Amino acid sequence: MAGEGRLVAILGVGTIGESLLRGLLSGGWRDPSEVVVTVRDEERAAELGERYGVRATTSNAEAVVGAKLVVIAVKPQDFEVLLGEVGGLLTPEQTVLSVAAAIPTSAIEGRITEGVPVVRAMPNRPATVHEGIAGVCAGAHAGDENMTLAEEALSHLGAVVRVPERYMDAVTAVSGSGPAYFALLAEAMIEAGILLGLSREISTQLVVQTMLGTAKLLRDEHVHPVELREQVTSPGGTTIRAIRELERSGVRAAFLNAIQAAMERSRELAAGEE
Numbered sequence: 393m394a395g396e397g398r399l400v401a402i403l404g405v406g407t408i409g410e411s412l413l414r415g416l417l418s419g420g421w422r423d424p425s426e427v428v429v430t431v432r433d434e435e436r437a438a439e440l441g442e443r444y445g446v447r448a449t450t451s452n453a454e455a456v457v458g459a460k461l462v463v464i465a466v467k468p469q470d471f472e473v474l475l476g477e478v479g480g481l482l483t484p485e486q487t488v489l490s491v492a493a494a495i496p497t498s499a500i501e502g503r504i505t506e507g508v509p510v511v512r513a514m515p516n517r518p519a520t521v522h523e524g525i526a527g528v529c530a531g532a533h534a535g536d537e538n539m540t541l542a543e544e545a546l547s548h549l550g551a552v553v554r555v556p557e558r559y560m561d562a563v564t565a566v567s568g569s570g571p572a573y574f575a576l577l578a579e580a581m582i583e584a585g586i587l588l589g590l591s592r593e594i595s596t597q598l599v600v601q602t603m604l605g606t607a608k609l610l611r612d613e614h615v616h617p618v619e620l621r622e623q624v625t626s627p628g629g630t631t632i633r634a635i636r637e638l639e640r641s642g643v644r645a646a647f648l649n650a651i652q653a654a655m656e657r658s659r660e661l662a663a664g665e666e
Contacts, residue, residue: 397460398422398426398460399426399427399428399458399459399460399461400416400422400426400427400428400459400460400461400463400545401427401428401429401430401455401456401459401461401462401463402427402428402429402430402463402465403429403430403452403455403456403462403463403464403465403466403474403478404430404431404464404465404466404467404470404474405429405430405431405436405440405448405465406465406466406467407520408465408491408515408519408520408549409429409463409465409491410440411519411520411522411549412463412465412491412519412545412546412548412549413427413429413440413444413446414444415522415548415549416545416548417444417446418548419548421544421545421548424444424445424446425445425446425447427444427446427447428446428447428448428449428455428459429444429446429447429448429449429455430448430449430450430451430452430455431448431450432450433450434450436448437449437450452474452477452478453477453478453481456478456481456482456486457481459486460485460486460487460541461486461487461489461541461542461545462478462482462486462487462488462489463489463490463491463545464488464489464490464491464492464500465491465492466492467492468492468493468494468495468661471492471495471499471500472503475500475503475504476503478504479503479504479505480504480505481505482504482505482508483505483508484505484507484508484509484533486508486509487509487511487534487538487541487542488500488504488508488509488510488511489511489512489513489541489542489545489546490510490511490512490513491513491514491515491526493514493564493568493658493661494564494658494661494662495512495662496512496557496662497510497511497512497529497530497531497532497534497557498531498532500512500531501531501532501533507533508533509530509531509533509534509535509538510530510531510532510533510534511528511529511530511531511534511538511539511542512528512529512531512557512560513526513527513528513529513542513546513552514526514527514528514560514563514564514567514568515546515549515550515568516567516568516570516571517571518550518571519549519550522548522549522550523550524549524550524551525550525551525552525553525567526546526549526550526551526552526553527552527553527554527555527559527560527563527564527567528542528543528546528552528553528554528555529554529555529556529557529559529560530557531557539554560658561655561658561659561662562655564654564655564658565651565652565654565655565658566651568658569651569654573647573650573651574603577603578599578600578603581595581599582595582596582599585598585599606620621635
């Protein structure tokens, strides 16, 4: 039997949903008996049940009954159908945590029982290796207790930051889309290494480890980006020559414009624009 008031239902166990499931169990925050997950087909349900020891079902309506935390992890295009199945079954004693991109809390609240607390989150791709970060915001009925519960769950995927909902599109643009920016940079640097005669394998290893080490310096040592750049940049050296070329090419302005464009697109999607 699941512990009273501890049951977690994860509706739609895809990439992020399964990462959360692994995190909740490996971190010991929930026992397998305290988690129920849903998927579309029976074969996948049986696979998840066997792998993690949780109850897995194809019935979203069955899964939400008695759950303290209901995580909605389906794709945005499946949202209407899902809420049609479970919206009327949810109660104000439950907390709904949505990790679906570009769906405002008001759009969820309008399709479920009145007064149910809704928390919206925007995790990112590194959540799958438990090094992600998620921005979270409260809906109209979500209090500190609901936010804390959602943050505790998401903390098993990485870091969590709390923001007002009006900034969720900015979170999407900076960290939600962020891994793609770093992947593009890595791709360019790897190609540069190959141009200079390095093998693809060696160039990839050099770039990826350099990115990882730099990120750990910035995070763990609390080094400011400007400070780190100055530490690496010797007068008249190789780094300053490279940075001059990057500045000439307008790389800084390009990032500012790109991230603003991503935020604008996030707003369009939230408004239902194609």
